[in-house]
Amino acid sequence: MAMIDLDKMLEKVKATQWALADIDWDAPGAELVTKEQWPQLKDFMVDLMWIEHVGARGFAAMAKKAPTETLRQLYSYFHAEEQRHANAEMALMKRWGMLEGDELPEPNINIRLVIEWLDRYADGMPYYVLGTVIPMLEVALDGALCTFLLESVNDPVCHQAFEKINDDESRHLGVGFTVMEMQGHNKTSIQMVKMMAPMLDPRLLLGIASYLPLLNKMRDNVVKMGLPEEKLYAAMNKFKRIGGRTAEGRRNPWYQFIQHHGSIMVKRSNRFYHIPVDAAVKVTGLIPRRMLPAVPSWVKELTWQPTA
Amino acid sequence: MTDTPRKTARSSAAAKKPATRKVATGKATARTAADRKTVSARRDAPAAIVTHKPAAVLIVGAGFAGLGMAIRLQQAGVTDIIILERGTDVGGTWRDNQYPGAACDIPSNLYSYSFAQNPNWSRSFSGSREILGYIHHLVKEFGLERYIRFGKNVQELKFDEKKGLWSATTAEGEVFSGRAAVMAQGPLSNASFPDMPGINEYKGHKIHSARWDHSYDFRGKKVAVIGTGASAIQIIPELVKEVEHLTVFQRTPGWVMPRPDFETPEWNKEIFRKLPFTQSALRQALYLAHESMALAVIWSSPLTRVAERVGRWHLHNQVKDRWMRRQLTPNYRIGCKRVLISNDYYPALQKPNCKLITWPIYTLCENGIRTVEGIEHQFDCIVFATGFEVSKAGTPFPVTGVGGRQLNDEWSRGAQAYKSINVAGYPNLFMTFGPNSGPGHNSALVYMESQLDYAVRGIQKILGENLKMLDVKPHVQKQYNEGIQKRLAKTNWNSGCMSWYLTEDGFNATMYPGFATQYANQMKEFREKDYLVVPG
Numbered sequence: 001m002a003m004i005d006l007d008k009m010l011e012k013v014k015a016t017q018w019a020l021a022d023i024d025w026d027a028p029g030a031e032l033v034t035k036e037q038w039p040q041l042k043d044f045m046v047d048l049m050w051i052e053h054v055g056a057r058g059f060a061a062m063a064k065k066a067p068t069e070t071l072r073q074l075y076s077y078f079h080a081e082e083q084r085h086a087n088a089e090m091a092l093m094k095r096w097g098m099l100e101g102d103e104l105p106e107p108n109i110n111i112r113l114v115i116e117w118l119d120r121y122a123d124g125m126p127y128y129v130l131g132t133v134i135p136m137l138e139v140a141l142d143g144a145l146c147t148f149l150l151e152s153v154n155d156p157v158c159h160q161a162f163e164k165i166n167d168d169e170s171r172h173l174g175v176g177f178t179v180m181e182m183q184g185h186n187k188t189s190i191q192m193v194k195m196m197a198p199m200l201d202p203r204l205l206l207g208i209a210s211y212l213p214l215l216n217k218m219r220d221n222v223v224k225m226g227l228p229e230e231k232l233y234a235a236m237n238k239f240k241r242i243g244g245r246t247a248e249g250r251r252n253p254w255y256q257f258i259q260h261h262g263s264i265m266v267k268r269s270n271r272f273y274h275i276p277v278d279a280a281v282k283v284t285g286l287i288p289r290r291m292l293p294a295v296p297s298w299v300k301e302l303t304w305q306p307t308a
Numbered sequence: 309m310t311d312t313p314r315k316t317a318r319s320s321a322a323a324k325k326p327a328t329r330k331v332a333t334g335k336a337t338a339r340t341a342a343d344r345k346t347v348s349a350r351r352d353a354p355a356a357i358v359t360h361k362p363a364a365v366l367i368v369g370a371g372f373a374g375l376g377m378a379i380r381l382q383q384a385g386v387t388d389i390i391i392l393e394r395g396t397d398v399g400g401t402w403r404d405n406q407y408p409g410a411a412c413d414i415p416s417n418l419y420s421y422s423f424a425q426n427p428n429w430s431r432s433f434s435g436s437r438e439i440l441g442y443i444h445h446l447v448k449e450f451g452l453e454r455y456i457r458f459g460k461n462v463q464e465l466k467f468d469e470k471k472g473l474w475s476a477t478t479a480e481g482e483v484f485s486g487r488a489a490v491m492a493q494g495p496l497s498n499a500s501f502p503d504m505p506g507i508n509e510y511k512g513h514k515i516h517s518a519r520w521d522h523s524y525d526f527r528g529k530k531v532a533v534i535g536t537g538a539s540a541i542q543i544i545p546e547l548v549k550e551v552e553h554l555t556v557f558q559r560t561p562g563w564v565m566p567r568p569d570f571e572t573p574e575w576n577k578e579i580f581r582k583l584p585f586t587q588s589a590l591r592q593a594l595y596l597a598h599e600s601m602a603l604a605v606i607w608s609s610p611l612t613r614v615a616e617r618v619g620r621w622h623l624h625n626q627v628k629d630r631w632m633r634r635q636l637t638p639n640y641r642i643g644c645k646r647v648l649i650s651n652d653y654y655p656a657l658q659k660p661n662c663k664l665i666t667w668p669i670y671t672l673c674e675n676g677i678r679t680v681e682g683i684e685h686q687f688d689c690i691v692f693a694t695g696f697e698v699s700k701a702g703t704p705f706p707v708t709g710v711g712g713r714q715l716n717d718e719w720s721r722g723a724q725a726y727k728s729i730n731v732a733g734y735p736n737l738f739m740t741f742g743p744n745s746g747p748g749h750n751s752a753l754v755y756m757e758s759q760l761d762y763a764v765r766g767i768q769k770i771l772g773e774n775l776k777m778l779d780v781k782p783h784v785q786k787q788y789n790e791g792i793q794k795r796l797a798k799t800n801w802n803s804g805c806m807s808w809y810l811t812e813d814g815f816n817a818t819m820y821p822g823f824a825t826q827y828a829n830q831m832k833e834f835r836e837k838d839y840l841v842v843p844g
Binding site: 014017087297 | 629630631632634639667668670671675676678679680681682683684685686806
């Protein structure tokens with residue numbers, strides 16, 4: 001992917017906005033979700049929505065650290081757009097009768113841990129760390145999970161919503177890959193080593209410790225739901241291919257790190273990685289909910305209602 | 309309301325529109341026989357051009373600046389003055405900004421003229437009505453009614469180099485002229501709704517902070533406030549008490565500092581009345597305290613860090629929620645934008661019937677505002693606290709100088725003047741709050757007094773020596789501005805944030821890069837050799 005003009009992209013982002021009210025959430029087609037699909041689809045949607053939401057918080061942190069005003073504005077928009085995706089996915093869940101009253105779906109424990117980490121430490125992380133992690137997650141969402149959802153669900157409203165969501169995501173990816181390349185541009189070896197220095201930061205280590213079990217749990221959830229593993233491999237290959245398309249992109253040490261990790265994460269055969277991370281999933285599952293602090297107020301901003 | 313002008317929207321096109329004003333009903337003011345004659349003549353033949361006898365000095369605007377100018381001229385013995393005012397009452401900014409909670413963020417003892425001190429200020433930071441009352445008092449005290457022509461909306465100022473006369477043409481086609489002219493129309497006196505997508509589609513009630521609709525009943529209404537600048541932070545605490553629900557849309561958070569606001573006890577007023585030097589001493593102390601703030605606000609210094617710490621402490625002290633604190637934490641250096649002062653803004657945002665929204669607005673629609681997180685927020689009324697229109701040209705009406713030169717054209721890449729008051733090629737013309745005269749840390753009236761006294765000296769020279777032209781030399785003006793821009797580059801205003809102080813190209817034609825004392829010193833000296841003098 002060639003580098004894109006970020007100023008033009010900002011204009012495009014501003015010109016292509018949409019609202020939940022643009023979609024008729026009561027239109028016919030909800031019955032096309034089958035009874036067999038319903039329970040697993042509900043779990044899938046809950047995970048998807050929460051991932052969008054934590055992605056939104058990631059963009060909020062990047063907006064604080066953005067090196068230029070254009071990027072700051074882009075990330076501010078992306079923050080809100082990811083929130084819109086989570087809102088739209090909740091509206092779909094409402095349509096399919098998956099929400100109980102006005103309550104937010106309960107996030108799983110690993111999501112809760114990531115939310116806690118984001119709330120406390122994300123704003124302090126270097127820009128290039130989140131700038132590489134987020135495109136990887138978006139490729140997984142865009143390339144594997146959403147495609148799979150559209151293949152399995154025939155509801156036209158779901159397709160209408162995801163058409164808009166995918167358009168947004170493609171712009172996020174365009175910017176994400178451009179920024180990854182910018183981070184690798186003209187980097188000397190010393191600078192590259194410096195970029196990896198945050199790996200010694202306990203806050204980042206804590207973040208990794210909450211992030212890895214989440215990925216494993218999500219991976220297993222979607223596979224259980226019927227997502228072919230090949231789709232995950234393809235998504236990680238896409239990340240590797242586009243991110244490493246230019247020398248600048250390949251020179252970004254975080255790209256190298258994340259893409260290696262992505263390949264390992266999707267392949268169940270790597271026992272050295274999966275045995276300890278699966279153990280972490282089990283251990284985190286034992287954490288009593290009451291030990292966790294109250295959810296931060298940004299989580300309560302989520303809503304399925306198109307108007308307020 | 310701040311003591312200095314504020315603006316957010318930049319629209320040169322908008323500035324070309326004739327400004328409409330809703331004015332407060334003021335007390336009856338005397339009109340001259342000439343005016344009455346003009347009005348009746350206009351009724352008979354609206355297109356007829358009425359030319360009035362030239363005056364010594366023509367002043368545009370009857371706000372603080374225009375009235376102050378008239379007082380100082382009068383005190384210097386010049387009484388052949390005409391003040392053209394487009395409204396039906398004096399007071400300018402303070403007449404127009406009557407929104408709930410409107411007040412000055414500079415202590416009243418400093419935000420008043422040193423030559424007309426008021427011992428009766430009720431609080432340390434007075435509200436806009438009390439300030440307007442002070443302005444009415446000035447008019448009465450100094451007998452200024454006789455100079456003012458109300459309802460004269462100036463459309464053009466033109467210099468006749470043969471006669472050495474400035475003439476002002478009003479919307480009705482009347483022509484007033486003067487040997488010298490003073491542009492005291494206020495740098496930010498035009499307010500209109502911002503150029504936001506979908507603004508015309510919104511069917512609910514719209515109110516601009518600077519043109520408050522006092523007839524609108526807010527009780528039981530869902531209301532939005534767009535903007536979190538100096539006006540908004542005063543409106544929000546008042547509105548939240550009345551409305552059913554208030555939603556505040558913020559684009560960029562400001563630095564908010566505590567406001568040491570106290571009621572003035574009666575005994576204190578009595579002391580000021582009986583011993584006026586005590587009030588002067590307090591004024592001097594306040595002046596020096598504000599001067600010291602320049603070190604924090606104008607330049608980056610250890611005091612800047614201290615000021616930021618105070619701002620963060622204030623936020624931390626008043627806002628308990630971590631995410632809300634994050635939303636309200638500025639990401640630019642203090643001073644880069646106007647510093648806000650309030651004790652009740654943060655608490656108001658946390659009231660159960662108030663909500664702060666920081667999602668970007670992407671359009672207004674029939675029922676409200678759509679933000680990028682996909683939600684349509686519906687309202688009965690939207691309050692636009694979005695500041696003022698500012699033309700890039702910096703002149704609210706065409707100003708024609710020697711040889712037909714247009715000030716709009718010359719200022720198209722940023723306004724420039726000599727000592728903020730004169731512009732080469734526009735002889736005998738004086739500006740109040742001209743280019744690079746804005747304070748970021750001290751009372752605007754302190755700056756204004758220096759400008760008025762400088763203008764008096766220039767005008768006295770023109771009238772006393774019967775000059776046709778007193779015109780600043782172009783190279784002097786150029787040299788002055790090079791110095792100003794060099795100094796501005798080192799200030800917090802030019803440190804990277806987007807603010808109304810800067811043009812779209814990042815040129816700062818608004819602020820004075822220094823202490824008020826430095827500004828006053830430069831204005832104390834009227835250097836004749838800097839001017840081209842053409843005898844009459």
